[in-house]
Amino acid sequence: MLTDQQIFRRRAAGQPVFEDEREKNHQHMITLRLENTIGALNRVINMFSQRGFNLTSVSVGETNEPGISRMTLVTTGTDRIIAQVVKQLDNLIDTLSVDDVTEAPHVQRELCLVKVAADASNRSVLTGISDIFRGRVVNITTETMTFEVSGPPAKINGFIGMMDEYTILEVARSGRIAMRRKMEFEEDAE
Amino acid sequence: MSSSAALRYDYHHRAATRAAVGTSFLSNGSDSSAGSPGSHPLNGQTMTGSQILLRAIEAEGVDVIFGYPGGAVIGIYDEMHRLDLGFEHILVRHEQGGTHAAEGYAKATGKVGTVLVTSGPGATNCVTGIADAYLDSIPLVVFTGQVPTHLIGNDAFQECDTVGITRSITNHNYLVRDINDLARVVKEAYYIARTGRPGPVVVDLPKDMLAATAQFEYPDEVNIRGYSFPTQGDTAAVEQAAEMIARAEKPLLYVGGGTVSSGAGPKLTAFARRTRIPVTTTLHGIGAFPEEDELSLGMLGMHGTWYANQAVQNADLLIAVGARFDDRVTGKIAEWAPNAEIIHIDIDAACISKNVPANCSIQGDAFHVLDQLDPLVEPKDTESWMRQIAEWKKTCPLECPDDEFLRPQNVIKALREKTNGHAIVVTDVGQNQMWAAQFFSYVEPRSHITSGGLGTMGFSVPAAIGAAFGLRNARRMDPSAQTPDLPVISINGDGGFLMNAQELVVAAAHGIPLKVVILNNGHLGMVRQWQELFHEERYSHTDLESTNPDFVALAEAYHCVGLRCSHPSDIKKTIDEAWEVTDRPAVMEFRVVKEEMVFPMVPAGAASDQMITSRGNLRDVA
Numbered sequence: 001m002l003t004d005q006q007i008f009r010r011r012a013a014g015q016p017v018f019e020d021e022r023e024k025n026h027q028h029m030i031t032l033r034l035e036n037t038i039g040a041l042n043r044v045i046n047m048f049s050q051r052g053f054n055l056t057s058v059s060v061g062e063t064n065e066p067g068i069s070r071m072t073l074v075t076t077g078t079d080r081i082i083a084q085v086v087k088q089l090d091n092l093i094d095t096l097s098v099d100d101v102t103e104a105p106h107v108q109r110e111l112c113l114v115k116v117a118a119d120a121s122n123r124s125v126l127t128g129i130s131d132i133f134r135g136r137v138v139n140i141t142t143e144t145m146t147f148e149v150s151g152p153p154a155k156i157n158g159f160i161g162m163m164d165e166y167t168i169l170e171v172a173r174s175g176r177i178a179m180r181r182k183m184e185f186e187e188d189a190e
Numbered sequence: 191m192s193s194s195a196a197l198r199y200d201y202h203h204r205a206a207t208r209a210a211v212g213t214s215f216l217s218n219g220s221d222s223s224a225g226s227p228g229s230h231p232l233n234g235q236t237m238t239g240s241q242i243l244l245r246a247i248e249a250e251g252v253d254v255i256f257g258y259p260g261g262a263v264i265g266i267y268d269e270m271h272r273l274d275l276g277f278e279h280i281l282v283r284h285e286q287g288g289t290h291a292a293e294g295y296a297k298a299t300g301k302v303g304t305v306l307v308t309s310g311p312g313a314t315n316c317v318t319g320i321a322d323a324y325l326d327s328i329p330l331v332v333f334t335g336q337v338p339t340h341l342i343g344n345d346a347f348q349e350c351d352t353v354g355i356t357r358s359i360t361n362h363n364y365l366v367r368d369i370n371d372l373a374r375v376v377k378e379a380y381y382i383a384r385t386g387r388p389g390p391v392v393v394d395l396p397k398d399m400l401a402a403t404a405q406f407e408y409p410d411e412v413n414i415r416g417y418s419f420p421t422q423g424d425t426a427a428v429e430q431a432a433e434m435i436a437r438a439e440k441p442l443l444y445v446g447g448g449t450v451s452s453g454a455g456p457k458l459t460a461f462a463r464r465t466r467i468p469v470t471t472t473l474h475g476i477g478a479f480p481e482e483d484e485l486s487l488g489m490l491g492m493h494g495t496w497y498a499n500q501a502v503q504n505a506d507l508l509i510a511v512g513a514r515f516d517d518r519v520t521g522k523i524a525e526w527a528p529n530a531e532i533i534h535i536d537i538d539a540a541c542i543s544k545n546v547p548a549n550c551s552i553q554g555d556a557f558h559v560l561d562q563l564d565p566l567v568e569p570k571d572t573e574s575w576m577r578q579i580a581e582w583k584k585t586c587p588l589e590c591p592d593d594e595f596l597r598p599q600n601v602i603k604a605l606r607e608k609t610n611g612h613a614i615v616v617t618d619v620g621q622n623q624m625w626a627a628q629f630f631s632y633v634e635p636r637s638h639i640t641s642g643g644l645g646t647m648g649f650s651v652p653a654a655i656g657a658a659f660g661l662r663n664a665r666r667m668d669p670s671a672q673t674p675d676l677p678v679i680s681i682n683g684d685g686g687f688l689m690n691a692q693e694l695v696v697a698a699a700h701g702i703p704l705k706v707v708i709l710n711n712g713h714l715g716m717v718r719q720w721q722e723l724f725h726e727e728r729y730s731h732t733d734l735e736s737t738n739p740d741f742v743a744l745a746e747a748y749h750c751v752g753l754r755c756s757h758p759s760d761i762k763k764t765i766d767e768a769w770e771v772t773d774r775p776a777v778m779e780f781r782v783v784k785e786e787m788v789f790p791m792v793p794a795g796a797a798s799d800q801m802i803t804s805r806g807n808l809r810d811v812a
Contacts, residue, residue: 035416039365042354043357091538093416094416096415
C-alpha cells in the first residue's frame with residue numbers, strides 16, 4: 001500500500017500509479033489573449049519547444065481589442081503537464097490572459113478548404129456530400145471543385161474521409177479556435 | 191554641467207540608501223525603482239538614441255556597467271566619453287566575462303547587473319552568461335548592439351538574431367525598432383529583471399536607433415499589462431501551512447536561492463530559531479542561515495551532507511522556501527522524501543509543483559510570506575527530532591584528514607579561518623565548487639556566489655571581479671560608511687580558471703585586491719571523479735597536468751601577484767602573504783592531490799539516502 005507521498009513522488013517521476021484519468025494524456029484547448037507585437041507569437045511557440053511540451057494546433061488572429069490578438073492552442077498532456085503549460089504561458093510577458101477551456105462548456109470550430117478533382121460526371125455527388133456537412137462550394141473549374149466546411153474537428157475529419165473516396169488535390173485547415181459558451185464570471189456566479 | 195553633477199549625486203545617494211536597507215526591492219509589488227525621480231530633469235531635451243540609453247541607465251541608479259565596444263555600439267561609447275555620467279564603465283576582456291561580472295555584482299549587491307556589448311559575436315559571447323543568469327534567477331540587463339534596421343535579416347557584417355537566440359534564456363527581450371520606445375524599454379527592462387522571479391533581460395539596439403534623435407521622456411512609472419506577480423501569499427494557503435507545521439513532528443526547512451535574493455535570510459533565521467525547525471539549504475540557499483548554528487544541516491543533495499539527506503528522507507514535513515526541487519537536490523525523485531508533506535513557497539507559480547507536487551502551494555515572495563507565516567506558528571518541540579539529527583551528524587560528519595597531503599578541503603578551511611566567514615566566496619564549477627560549499631561554513635547571506643543551475647566553468651574570476659566592484663561602490667556610496675570591507679575570494683580549479691583568466695587584467699587595472707585560489711590537481715577533477723567511480727578509471731581527456739601553464743608566471747603576466755603552495759604546512763603562510771597584497775589581485779596556486787574526491791555523493795539515479803561516503807563504501811551502494 002503506497003502512502004499519499006509515495007504516490008506523489010511516483011507521479012512526479014512520471015511513473016503511473018493507478019490507471020487514473022489524471023495520468024492519461026488528454027487533449028486540451030487553451031486560449032490566450034496576447035500583445036499583438038512582433039515576436040509574441042514566437043515566444044509562445046518557442047516556449048513549447050523549450051520545455052518539451054506537445055503542440056498540436058495553433059491559430060491566431062486579431063480581436064476587437066486594439067493591439068491584442070487571440071490564440072487558440074491545442075496541446076496534449078497529463079493534468080500535471082497541462083498545469084505547467086498554463087503557468088508557463090502565463091509567465092510570458094506578452095501574455096495577457098490564459099484560459100484552459102477544455103472542461104468548461106465551449107464552442108470550437110475549425111475551417112477547412114478541400115480541393116477535389118471534379119468534372120461533370122461527379123460534381124453533383126460531391127455537392128451532395130458537401131451539403132450533408134453544411135459545406136459550401138467556394139470555387140469551381142472545369143477540373144476541380146473547392147469546398148469550404150467548418151465545425152469541430154470530428155466533422156472536418158468526417159468530411160475529408162468522405163472526400164477521400166474521390167481525388168483530393170489539396171487540403172488546408174485553419175487550426176482550431178475555441179471560446180467558452182459563457183463568460184467566466186457567469187459561471188462563477190452559478 | 192552642475193545640474194548633471196547634482197543628478198549624479200542624487201542617483202548615487204538613492205542607490206546607496208537602497209542597498210543599505212538590505213531588504214530587496216524585489217518584494218515590492220508596484221514599481222519600486224527607487225530610481226524614479228518623479229519627472230526626470232532632462233525630460234523634453236532632444237537627444238540621440240545613445241544619449242537616451244545612457245541617461246536612462248543612469249536614471250535606474252546603476253553605478254557600474256561591464257562592457258566591450260564594437261562597431262554597432264561605437265556611438266554609445268562615443269557619448270560615454272563625452273558625457274558626465276553617474277556610473278562607470280568597466281572594460282572587460284571578453285563579453286562572457288562581462289556577463290559573469292554583472293552576475294557577481296548582482297549577487298553580491300542585490301542590484302541589477304548591466305552589460306553593454308556590440309552586435310554579432312559580442313552578443314553571442316554573452317549567451318552563456320545570460321543562460322547562467324536565467325537558470326540562477328540573477329537580475330541582469332544586457333544591451334546588445336545590432337546592425338541598422340534596414341540591414342536586419344540581410345546577413346550583414348556582425349549580424350545575428352540576438353532576440354531569437356536569447357528568447358528561451360531571458361525573462362524577456364526587446365528589439366528596439368522605434369527610438370521613441372527606447373527610454374520606456376530601458377525602464378521596463380530593469381523592472382522585469384529585478385521584480386518577480388529575477389532574471390536576465392536583453393535589449394537589442396539597432397545602430398540607426400542609436401544615431402536617431404528624439405525627445406528624452408523618461409517615464410515615471412512602469413505599466414506592463416501582461417506582467418504581474420504577487421508578493422504576499424494567499425492567506426488561506428499560509429494558514430494551511432501553519433496548520434501543517436503545527437502537526438508535523440519532523441519538520442525541515444529546505445531553503446533555496448529565493449530566500450537570499452528576496453532578502454529573507456534574517457527573517458528565515460529568526461523563524462527557524464524561534465520555532466526550532468532545522469534548516470538545510472541548497473547550493474544557492476547557502477548563507478541564508480548561519481551554518482554554525484546547531485539547527486543547520488548544511489547543504490542537501492548530490493554533494494550535500496549525509497545528515498541533511500538523511501533528514502530529508504525521514505522528515506514528515508518539508509518547508510521549501512524559494513527552492514525549486516532541482517534534480518541535483520532530489521536525486522531519484524520517486525524515492526525522495528518519501529514521508530514528507532510539502533509546503534512550497536516560491537515567487538514563480540510555474541516552479542511550484544513542477545518537479546515534486548506540493549501539498550500546500552504559496553506563491554509569493556519569501557520575504558513577505560515569512561512575515562505572514564511567522565505570527566501563525568508556535569515554537570515547536572523538536573527535541574527528539576534534533577537528537578536524531580545530532581546522532582546523524584556524529585555518524586557521518588564532513589571531515590578531511592590533516593595529514594602530509596595538500597588536500598583542497600584544508601585550503602578552504604584555512605580560508606574560513608583567515609576570514610572568520612566574513613568574506614564573499616565566488617566559486618567556479620566542479621570539485622572546487624563543492625568543497626567550497628561544504629567546508630567554508632557560511633554565516634551571511636550573499637557571501638557565497640556560484641554558478642549552480644547552468645554550471646558554467648570560467649564563472650568564478652569574472653564574477654568575483656563583479657562582486658568586488660559592487661562592494662567597492664557600495665562602500666563609496668554608503669553615507670554612514672557601514673558597508674564592511676569584505677575580501678572577495680575566487681575559488682577555481684585549474685581547468686575552469688583558464689576559461690576566463692584574462693579578466694584578471696581588469697581586476698589588476700582597477701587595483702582590486704581579489705584573492706584568487708587555484709586548487710590545481712592537474713585534472714578536470716569532477717569529470718575525473720566520475721571516470722574513476724563510474725567509468726572504470728578510463729581517464730578520457732581529463733588530464734591537464736603536463737600541459738597546464740605556469741600559473742604563477744601567468745598571474746604575474748596579468749599584473750597580479752603569483753604565489754605557489756605545494757605543502758600543507760605552507761597553506762596558512764601562502765594565504766597570509768596573499769592577504770598582504772592590497773593593490774592588485776593575488777593568485778594562489780595550491781598543488782593539491784589529484785586523487786581527492788568530493789564525498790559524500792549521491793550517484794546519478796540513486797535515492798538521496800544512498801550516498802557514497804568514501805571510496806571504501808562505493809561497492810556497497812552499487
